[in-house]
Amino acid sequence: MYDVVLLTLGSGRDAPGGGCGSGGACCGGTDEAAAAQPAERCETPRVPVLACADALTARDARVETVTAHSDAEIDEVLARLDGPTRPDGLTWPDPDSKTRLVVATATDGQLRAVLRRLVRRYAPPPSRRPADLPDNRTVPDLPPIGVLPLDPARNGTARDLAAQLGLPRDPTAVADAVLDGTVRRLDLLRNDGSSVTLDGALLGAADDAGRPLHWRARVEVDGRILSHGEDPIMACVIGNAGGYARLDDVTLLADPDPTDGEVEVAVAVPVVTRSVLGRRRVRLEVRRARGRAVAVVPRDEKVPFLDDGVEGELNRKRSWWTEPGAWAVWTA
Structure with a gap:
């Protein structure tokens, strides 16, 4: 018998974010996802959450639904995934845990918020790196997560990460995957801004008419220079999966794969x-590279970006690197 925690990121009076998304989907009020949250409040669990809880209970699972209004409340849930005390004193996930976690998500930013807290919980400090940590990783195998999209009716049209990965969207199918499914391990991008990326980041902006604004930055992937900082860049994509593979009718990422151990830029x-007649023409050149890590050094004061759908501004050097197979999902 499994203990299953159904976690929803909710709004609250003290939470630094809003509550309801389009169509009434409860959205997160946590630090990581706050920028992507509308301001309307909603405390009632969505129908998919209740349906998934019923399906789990019907399978004899012990189910608890939790709405977290802060990072601290997310951490309280994640602590249930801890393993036994280690001789080195590190907090480590339990690979044989009988507790399973389902995250109800209205946005990819909410899922990222939970993964960010998992990384903060289990990543050892460099000075205490244990011998059993893989050489190409800074975090252990993170516990697998069940993903419950809060808009299951969008199946076939959604472009969220669950759709890209082919994960079940129906609440009953999600419950079955969590109890009887298989674990699919996926790459994780960490960055030196103390966050993580599951899908990808799109750097750049457009004016009010939708025309891309040019900006400049040095972009380097494992020593290969894609821009020295003088070129007028229209867009830069740092991809783990394929959410930002295309921009309008332009293909940016050739073959994004969240299981290949590389970041595509x-x-x-x-x-x-x-x-030949001397007419001036402008064509778009797309420069691509793959590797373990990418560094972006903006030459302009601020470069807007979307990272897993969450808005931000880049005003200093930022590096992303791949953690192969670091996180995982339950799938059918």
């Missing part, structure tokens, strides 16, 4: 050419 730069 693309930089779109306008290039001026002239025809």
Whole structure:
């Protein structure tokens, strides 16, 4: 018999974010996802959460639904996944845990908020790196998560991470996957801003008419330079999965794969050419590279970005690196 915690990120009077998404979907009020949350409040569990809880209970699982209004409340849930005390004193996940976690998500940013807290909980400090940690990782195998999309009716049209990964969206199917399914391990991007990326980051912005604004930055992937900092960049994508693979009708990422142990990076730069008749033409050149890590050094004061759908501004060097197979989902 399994203990299953159904975790929803909720709004609250003291939470630094809003409550309800489009269609009434309860959204998170945690630090990581706050920027993506609308301001309307909603405390009643969504129908998919209740349906999943009923399906789990019907399978004899002991179910608890938790709405977390802060990072501290997320941490209280994640502590249930801890393993036995280690001789080195590190907090480590229990690979044989009988507690399973389902995260109800209205946005990818909410799922990222939970993964960010998992990384903060289980990543050992560099000075205490244990011998049983893989050489290409800074975190152990994180506990697998069941993902419950709060808009299951969007199946077939959604472009969220659950849809990209082909995860079940129906609450009963999610319950079955958590109890009887298999674990699919996925790459995780960490960055030196103390956050994580599950899908990808899109750097750049557009004006009010939708035209891309040019900006400049040095972009380097494992020593390969995609831009030295002088080119007018229209967009830069740092991809783990394929959510930002295309921008309008332009293919940026050629073959994003969240299981290949690499980050794929693309930089779109306008290039001026002239025809044989001397006419000036502008074509878009997409430069791509794959590797373990990418560094972006902005030359402009601020570069807007979306990271797993959460808005931000880049005003200093930022590096992302791959943690192969670090996190996992329950799938059918």
